[in-house]
Amino acid sequence: MVAIYKSGMNAALQDIAVISNNIANAGTVSFKRSDTIFEDIYATEKNRTSNLQLGNGVQRLEPRRAHQQGSFIMTNAALDLAINGEGFFAIKNPNNPDEIKYTRNGSINLTNEGELVTMDGFKYLDEENNEVKIPFTVVDSEENIRRLSAINVAANGSIQVDYGQGVSVKVATVGLSTFKDETKLRNDGNTNYIVTPESGQPVVSAPQDSATGTGSIQSGALEAANVDTTNEIARLLRAQQAFSGSSRIMQADVDMIRRLID
Known part of the structure; x- marks a missing residue:
């Protein structure tokens, strides 16, 4: 007994x-x-x-x-992104390119090199699993150097960067990853997750993709804990x-x- x-x-x-x-x-x-x-x-x-x-x-x-979605915290910061629906951001370890983790945390920092990174320095990836980099300057049609003035992320993940009046450039599309069973992802701390055989391999696509069922991006917001x-x-x-x-x-x-x- x-x-x-x-x-x-x-x-x-x-x-x-x-x-x-x-x-x-x-x-x-x-x-x-x-x-x-x-x-x-x-x-x-x-x-x-x-x-x-x-x-x-x-x-x-x-x-x-x-994995129910948490409520949104409105911050109005251009690079604070929340996922409304299914999907995870893919982030890459800068010291080990083969190490990719997944997170719903869209609190993004912009480095001096124009890279989008987490607080731990992991790099956010686009819909083709490439690192996202935002140029701080561009040269316009009249050979004038234009400096970055604003960053806007649309619901479909498109990152549009303004360089003063009349110059707007799409630099990338945020990638979202979905899994066969997201509850089987292994928690690696700091709200980051790692793929396991039970979770299945990630399917990467753009937000609002009807084929994969990815959610949309809410710019200026963060997802709270559920x-x-x-x-x-x-x-x-x-x-x-x-x-x-x-x-x-x-x-x-x-x-x-x-x-x-x-």
Whole structure:
């Protein structure tokens, strides 16, 4: 019986850890909450008439990540992009070109070289998996040097750059990647994900692509975490009560055995 009580306590502890992580990341851009998954363990006991399935505790499974879209935080910054619908931004490690991760975090920084990067320096990729680079100057038809004045990203991912009045250049189209099962992507920290055999390989296309079902781009916004803090606190209280209840039952069982021995 002690093993059964212990499995219940361990399950409650994992539930508390997962819920606490959800609450801690409620303010993290594009964070996706997780749910703890359990299954019952049964032992088979044979008697003269049938095999009885007896409860033998609970088994913890890998937490399941919920990819429902979070609400939008309006920032009005030109390079803050939120995905309205399906898809992930592809980002490349500058120190390892073969390392590509995927994220819904569209808080984009512009480097001195005109590259679009994450806070960690990973480079955002376009619809053809090429790095996106924005020139700070161009030469117009009259051989005049024109300097960058504005950046606009359309709903279809088109990046249009203005160089003063009358000069506008499309430099790239933001790429979005979709997967067979996005819940099977492996979390690599900082709301970045890595492909696994279960998730399937990415299908890269432009936003608003009807063939792949990619969503649209909302410029001037960021996707908030899909965490309902009130609901998570209620779940945390239930998990704490489950742990407390299991520990009290186990203590009562131990006390009873001690009295019998004494």
